[in-house]
Amino acid sequence: MASVPTLSSTDIKTFMTAALEEAKKAGARGEVPIGAVIVKDGEIIASTGNRREEDQKTDAHAEMHAILAANEKLGSWRLEDTALFVTLEPCLMCAGAILNARIPLVYFGAQDKKAGAVTSLYSVFDDDRLNHQVKVIPGVLKDESAALLKDFFRGLRAKQKAKKRAAKENEHLS
Amino acid sequence: MASVPTLSSTDIKTFMTAALEEAKKAGARGEVPIGAVIVKDGEIIASTGNRREEDQKTDAHAEMHAILAANEKLGSWRLEDTALFVTLEPCLMCAGAILNARIPLVYFGAQDKKAGAVTSLYSVFDDDRLNHQVKVIPGVLKDESAALLKDFFRGLRAKQKAKKRAAKENEHLS
Numbered sequence: 001m002a003s004v005p006t007l008s009s010t011d012i013k014t015f016m017t018a019a020l021e022e023a024k025k026a027g028a029r030g031e032v033p034i035g036a037v038i039v040k041d042g043e044i045i046a047s048t049g050n051r052r053e054e055d056q057k058t059d060a061h062a063e064m065h066a067i068l069a070a071n072e073k074l075g076s077w078r079l080e081d082t083a084l085f086v087t088l089e090p091c092l093m094c095a096g097a098i099l100n101a102r103i104p105l106v107y108f109g110a111q112d113k114k115a116g117a118v119t120s121l122y123s124v125f126d127d128d129r130l131n132h133q134v135k136v137i138p139g140v141l142k143d144e145s146a147a148l149l150k151d152f153f154r155g156l157r158a159k160q161k162a163k164k165r166a167a168k169e170n171e172h173l174s
Numbered sequence: 175m176a177s178v179p180t181l182s183s184t185d186i187k188t189f190m191t192a193a194l195e196e197a198k199k200a201g202a203r204g205e206v207p208i209g210a211v212i213v214k215d216g217e218i219i220a221s222t223g224n225r226r227e228e229d230q231k232t233d234a235h236a237e238m239h240a241i242l243a244a245n246e247k248l249g250s251w252r253l254e255d256t257a258l259f260v261t262l263e264p265c266l267m268c269a270g271a272i273l274n275a276r277i278p279l280v281y282f283g284a285q286d287k288k289a290g291a292v293t294s295l296y297s298v299f300d301d302d303r304l305n306h307q308v309k310v311i312p313g314v315l316k317d318e319s320a321a322l323l324k325d326f327f328r329g330l331r332a333k334q335k336a337k338k339r340a341a342k343e344n345e346h347l348s
Contacts, residue, residue, distance in 0.1 A: 058241050058251045058275040059233060067232050077232045092298055093274050096267025096291070101232040114305065117270070121303055122296070124266055129295055131288065 004104040004135055005039070005083045012085075015039050016107060016140045019085045022049040022062065023148050029054060033148045036062035036086040038070045038079065038103075045082070046070040062086060063094035067101050079103050087145040089116035089138065095124050099132050107137045109145030178278045178309055179213070179257045186259075189213050190281060190314045193259045196223040196236065197322050203228060207322045210236035210260040212244045212253065212277075219256070220244040236260060237268035241275050253277050261319040263290035263312065269298050273306050281311045283319030 007015070015037055022035025026049030038046040046069035052060040063086050070079050083105040084098060090108065095117040098106060106118070106125065113120050118136055125134035181189070189211055196209025200223030212220040220243035226234040233239075237260050244253050257279040258272060264282065269291040272280060280292070280299065287294050292310055299308035 052251055056249055056251050057245045058253070058271055059238065060251065061274075064233065071231045075230055077226055077230050077234065079232070091270055091274065092291070093267055093270025096265055096270050097232055100235075100265065100267050114303075117266070121301070127295070129288075 003081055005081060007039075007042075007083060011039075011042065012107060012137075012140060015044065015083075015085045016087070016109065018044060018047060019062075019087050019109075020141060020144055020148070022047055023087045023145065026050045026062070027148060027152050033152050034062045034086070034088045036066040036084060038066045038082050038084050040070075040074075040079075040082045045073045059093070061091065061094050063090055064097055067097050067103075071101075077101065083107065085140070087141075088112050088149065089118050089120060091115045092117040092122070092124070095122075098134060099124065099130060102132050103134060105135050105137075107140045109140055109142045110149065111138065111142070177255055179255060181213075181216075181257060185213075185216065186281060186311075186314060189218065189257075189259045190261070190283065192218060192221060193236075193261050193283070194315060194318055194322070196221055197261045197319065200224040200236070201322060201326050207326050208236045208260070208262045210240040210258060212240045212256050212258050214244075214248075214253075214256045219247045233267070235265065235268050237264055238271055241271050241277075245275075251275065257281065259314070261315075262286050262323065263292050263294060265289045266291040266296070266298070269296075272308060273298065273304060276306050277308060279309045279311075281314045283314055283316045284323065285312065285316070 018037045019035040023033040027033030031050045034050040037044050046066040048065035050062045079101040084103050085107045087109040089112040111120050117124050119138050125136045192211045193209040197207040201207030205224045205227050208224040211218050220240040222239035224236045253275040258277050259281045261283040263286040285294050291298050293312050299310045
């Protein structure tokens, strides 16, 4: 029988901080800053950030990459007895992958009100029609996670504005 | 502006038959027989079957592999102007990936009453809270798709029974 891991509040902070570090690295690569880690027996077995622009792959969300890395590490598509930490609420694809992987426990940071499938738009981890349910703890280091995303999108908008202004000035010159 | 491809009934049959061929190949490899193809401009650009046992990867469903192959082919995580054909109703993970890839049109064969996220347990393609909607046509060659799955699971049960019987006989001998 698979079990839900037990983690202390210090562990939880440590692992979500590791996910935040992955999010920061993703942001530095020009990606939306989201990070994830997977933990088994008190140790991080997968640690990844969003790579969608770099990879140009639909599945390159932080959680999916973490799941695939953990699959590789454990030699199995099943990730029982693990916990996944992610800085943003999972979307339908990632929540579906977490269910398919039989991950029993998920901690996430900020809510995703536009696409979140766990507490925002759907509650798929709590659906007893499915063959697996997931315990979910939302809001871990949520302010730090949300601030990273806010800063990233503010920077993106500033860049887009500057680009438009430069294009306009070029028009005047030509 | 992305458009929804238009396909004739002959095209639809041809492409779902190609997906069924992939499902048969998956079954021959010992996988649950599910196949998928992605079509763009009237041509198949990705054609894949379920490989979860072989790959031991959580994401190795037919649709996910087809999406990743199409990403590779088109050099983009966006798959606008394509149509996806799959022999079984997509699960949450695959439906989420289809949404994330901005695929506008999906044909599927048999319904998945235990895990289907498109017409059975959820209707995620029709959710106007999300930033993308998908036109879905269910039931294409559904009898053929369902028969493949039924035969596979019947075979699996027979094998398991034979295994149990052999184990019991060994017990008697020892």
